[in-house]
Amino acid sequence: MTVGRGEGVGGAPTGRLTPGPACRVDFSRPLAFRFLGRPMTGFAGDTVASALYANGVRIFGRSLKYHRPRGLYSLDGESSNALMEIDGVPNECAETTALRVGMSIRAQNVRGDPRTDRFAFLDAFDRLMPAGFYYRLFHRPYRLWPLFQKGLRRMAGTGVLDPVARPGPDVRAERYLNADVAVVGGGQAGMAAALAAAESGLRVCLFERRGWLGGHLAWRVREYEGEPQYERAEGLARRLSAGETAAPATHPAPAMHPARATHPAPAIVKVFTNSPVTGVWGENLVTGFTVGGEGDPFRECHLECRAKAVVVAAGCMERPLVFNHNDRPGVMQAGTAWRLARTYGVKPGNAVVFSVADDLSLEAAVDLADLGVPVQAVADAREAGHQDPALGAALEERGIPFLPGWAASRALGRKRVTGCELRTLRGAGSRRLRCDLLVANAGWQPGIGALATAGARLAYCTHTHTFQPVQLPRGVFAAGSLTGLRDPRSIEASGRLAGCRAAEWCLGEAARGGRWNRGGAESRGAATVAARATEAAERNAESLPGPEPGCDILHGPGIRRGAKAFVDLDEDGTWKNVVESAAQGFDVPELAKRFGGFGLGPGQYRVTGQNLAMIMADLRGDPLENASPTTVRPPLVAPSLATLAGPGHDVHKRTPLHGELASRGAVFRRAGPWLRARHFGGDPRHGASEATAHRLREEILNVRRNVGLLDSSPLGKFRIFGPDALNALQRVYISDISRARPGRCLYSALCNDMAHVLDDGAIVMDNGREYYFTTSSARAGSTMEWFRYHTRHDGWDFHLVNVTDVFGSINLAGPNARRVLERVTDDDISNEAFPYMGCRWITVGDVEVRCLRLGFVGELSYELHVPSSYCQFVWDLLVAAGADFGIQPFGLEAQYCLRAEKGHIIVGAESEARVTLTDIGMGWLWDREDTVSKKVGAPALRACEGQPGRLKLVGLRVRQGAGSSRAEPGASGAGPGSPRDGALVLDRGEIVGHVCTTRYSDTLGWQYGMALVREEVAVKGGRVVLQEEDAPGTKVICMATIVSPPFYDPGGERLRA
């Protein structure tokens, strides 16, 4: 989003300055909004914070612990002072959120108006709240903690989430980028780096958190090589967007961009503004997010950029000055006051005092005075002679008292600044001044976040008095003011140098060749050119001023032990708390951080990090070079949780018969990657309603008494062929697969190395070198991986093809199944020609169909594997042929009940990680003679045989079963007053197992169940107690007898009929 400049708009509205050339607010476009219900007006280009400030709002919220009034301190979200509730969404950062028309804004952590907060009295009780007081004070007696916690939560904490509120259309998006060079920060150095890298023909992505490029230059009017600095920034930005490079490429692009190889390389820089970086990760993955503006199709967009090299040019921020009442509304950063005036055209104050420690802040004082903001005095914590003499002269010219060697010792005023006390750092000089704005800092601290998350080693530098990278990860380069440079020429040169080094790194990787870096001579040529560019950039950078000395002031003069001088604004961490923490032995920043909460708030290390490290070193009596920074945690800037959660696309697969099932009233559920029909008809909103239960009973009985159709297409289907196909099958299946014969289905199971059952299915031999097998739908996705993993050392020659989606599958089941099938095929499917467990190719209406006669549901049934595109056709034929029998489709729930009546297991329900194939009664599948194939699971099966204390799968006949089958397996079980899936099994008051599945069966007329119980209890005819307790007082208890499954048709006559 670009905002028109204010130039040409005559005059300024109330509370605003005449727009200067660097102003980004368009006074011709007013935007109405509300703060605490009061109507206010801002302008296009305003942030919420700048608009509130322009409307006279000075108290933005209340602090976490003491409920002290807090005002606008920073403009880049460095503290939690300006976290607000915007349009019902809590914890939005007013400093970085663009103002939109109609916004409704509320302060947080207050009762009512932040000017008159009900909990403000807490400030007077601060001595009762020492560092770590939550942990120490409210810990005992422990049973009272919930009570304390509730009270504390109400008084402390920031935003409140309304679980019902759903603010507007809120689209989240994500982008995955690939770049050669990623640049973090779009200031002068970042832009120079991007341009330099792009000159080598590389693809560059640049991420800038603000809505525009330029960093510090963007609002500065001081001359830089003959032009105002903001124009220099604009010039660089134009070159980035125009694809124009400083020096036109003198060499062909590297071979990795063949399309561009014959043309001169234009700069390929993709610029992302409004895009904070959240972290830099292993192998140079840069993550961040873009905040959408007007015209963007998303509100926030997650970004992930995999780069070969990263240039971090994140710039600096101000180190807060720790002095008494330094949190009063009216105390702010120099950059905040300056940008309010220059960027937003807001007059920051009517009487301003500066207490700063660097030249840029002195420039701010001069510039504000030139804009007509009355500057009363400028204190500089550096002694005289350490400043740029031109700036001292400029202050003198404007009649502003300049006080080197002085600093603020105290802010005066109760709810906002009304004056301040300045003192000399050495000696006893003291002055009181009236002011409504106190600009304070202790100099600069670098934005080390991106470097720290990348894994750079940082150390305290006693020249710049900042943490500086002393060791960078591979392919990561640092540039710009964060390396301690202050001269704009040096900053730009360092950016260019980092860009050249990054390019050289990328091209070097390409030139090293290797199978995956299509390099060769051209890349080597480009790398040589890049190396020469790096040398030139190095020489240039060396000729310019290096890092400038910084200021090591720890706190304002005359700090008192009991005073409220804040080290951490977010967590209300004071100087006093830091001293207490050190006195109790928590005297390194990492410990103090946990104990006193310093730097744990939304601002993280930004306000607190460097001060805490320096103060702690001082309190320990260590020299400053021993100061250690605390670990910087991502995200460096917080995206909303909704952005991290992503757009939430429901990506699923539909079977070839999905439309058909839907038209028959199917209620679908997600099963693995598939949408599957649970049941037909009934009320989809109430899974366990009476209507649904009735439909389910009809579906079950129609299969048992007549004939039903099931869409079982998600069933895993595989072809395996080649000379070693049988070896592979023998390895992973527990049975002897060499017994497979054409025309016969072989049933087997698949175990892991601990002999737990993972899957079962049918294997069909097509010829000696080719087999066809099925897996459960849940297992289809990992079958390929499993087969290849367990044969990875063998070098076998076989091919495995997943044909799950190539063939749909239709189960025709019920006593009338053959009579239906006979009507649609001319092939002989009589019981003699096509017996149980047979497999035939039959022709159904000209379609060649593989037909397996299996019995999962316990009736005569045919599983037709039909090419996907013919599924609907075959289905229609079957439906027409079965019409006079009353053929009906049935769903997953009916199938679940039907198979359970037969005692057929489902992996995950009747088998789990504690039981083996033998434990669930399927040991007969194991080919125990075979030691040659090295079957997966066979040694564990042998080891577990005869082991005492194992769980065994048993059948149950539940005594008090009455009512109906419920729709949802697992969620509900049988009739009212009956135990459900998961109920405990007790024997003489002792827990001996649990119920896997239990249902009331209309077919049987009683409630059956399957349970895993301890071996000694698994005795046929034994009595156990089933117990279930959903909530206190809802205990269900009933008796059950142990029986052996199957419950239905134990002899299997119906399957073979």
Add this chain to the structure above:
Amino acid sequence: MTFRLTCPVCGKRDICEFTFGGQERGPRPEQEGLSAEEHFRWVQFRMIPGGAEPAQGAGQRGWRQAALQQEWWYHGQGCGVWFRTTRDPATNREVEGDGGEG
């Protein structure tokens, strides 16, 4: 945590495309005469990268130096090949030039 691996078929890809298959611990042992102890040792036991006896090592830094391990990865979101590669689990970096064997 994020890094990349070199699939012998597809080249350098993001780690999220791969499934870890554990350390290389040699082929499946012969089952004839295999004791339960031997079997479970093969299934469950892993070498600590850089040395079998960490207690006698030179502390964490000591075996961090040589912490290379051969391991198996499956390119499930890609070509579906199982491959062996050598990697330093302390830095997550793949050893240059490896990742070519299937």
